[in-house]
């Protein structure tokens with residue numbers, strides 16, 4: 001993915017989530033991921049300068065801040081992302097206080113960062129470096145690191161269960177939003193309802209628009225049948241239920257505006273899934289990364305698959321120094 005505005009991610013971070021996994025991880029990364037990052041930060045010397053790239057709302061930077069507080073090591077922690085990072089996040093007061101110790105920069109691409117050469121001892125990335133253009137990003141990371149500094153990254157593995165699930169959800173989005181055109185069906189129905197002045201007018205409009213509401217119901221039934229286990233389909237169904245409740249109210253003049261907002265959210269969610277799928281690294285990409293690292297003057301290259309605590313493939317563990 002080339003450097004550009006990323007509204008699909010800015011929109012996501014403006015919802016205040018800490019990690020990419022949103023409401024399912026309200027207290028930041030847990031388990032093997034948390035332990036992995038804590039182990040990285042625990043061995044750093046006092047005052048170490050850490051940069052978390054493609055940091056989102058700063059999940060990994062926060063884990064570094066946690067260790068800094070626990071050990072009194074006064075790390076200088078910076079986080080940057082090409083999307084807009086949110087000033088405010090959901091979470092405890094303690095987490096919000098910790099976040100105050102981190103310097104965040106929005107609109108910063110992995111490929112071109114506004115930092116002087118040799119500004120950081122450690123650059124970290126959790127599902128981040130692989131989202132940018134790797135040749136430019138690796139050279140840029142080398143530039144902002146001190147000589148002998150290290151990049152530690154957990155990057156999407158093409159074969160991980162996470163990416164397999166993303167591919168299946170992405171197919172479901174395409175099938176429901178594009179092929180079944182489910183929100184287009186709702187749009188046609190809402191258009192036909194117009195702007196009724198009272199309950200009677202609404203009832204009349206609903207009767208006239210019955211073939212269009214039937215088309216929505218048929219679309220919903222088909223999408224449930226085609227994708228019974230898909231999370232995104234469950235979310236689309238919940239959104240349609242919510243829209244239908246609005247449609248049954250006379251005063252709901254903003255039906256189409258609400259529908260447009262819902263459609264935009266699903267487009268962004270589908271785009272984020274595509275970004276994730278495209279960022280996945282296969283064996284060939286890893287071989288290319290190894291030679292890139294060498295040409296970018298990294299002399300130690302360690303890249304291995306990493307499993308989580310249940311033995312599931314989590315990511316590539318990448319370490320360049």
Ligand SMILES: C[S@@+](CC[C@H](N)C(=O)[O-])C[C@H]1O[C@@H](n2cnc3c(N)ncnc32)[C@H](O)[C@@H]1O
Nearest residue numbers: 009019020054055056082083109110126131132
């Ligand atoms: C999967 S999220 C990971 C966010 C965070 N590291 C975390 O673990 O919660 C990927 C992030 O990469 C960012 N991103 C995508 N392309 C980028 C680029 N070229 N430069 C910088 N950030 C980028 C997106 O805005 C998004 O926040």
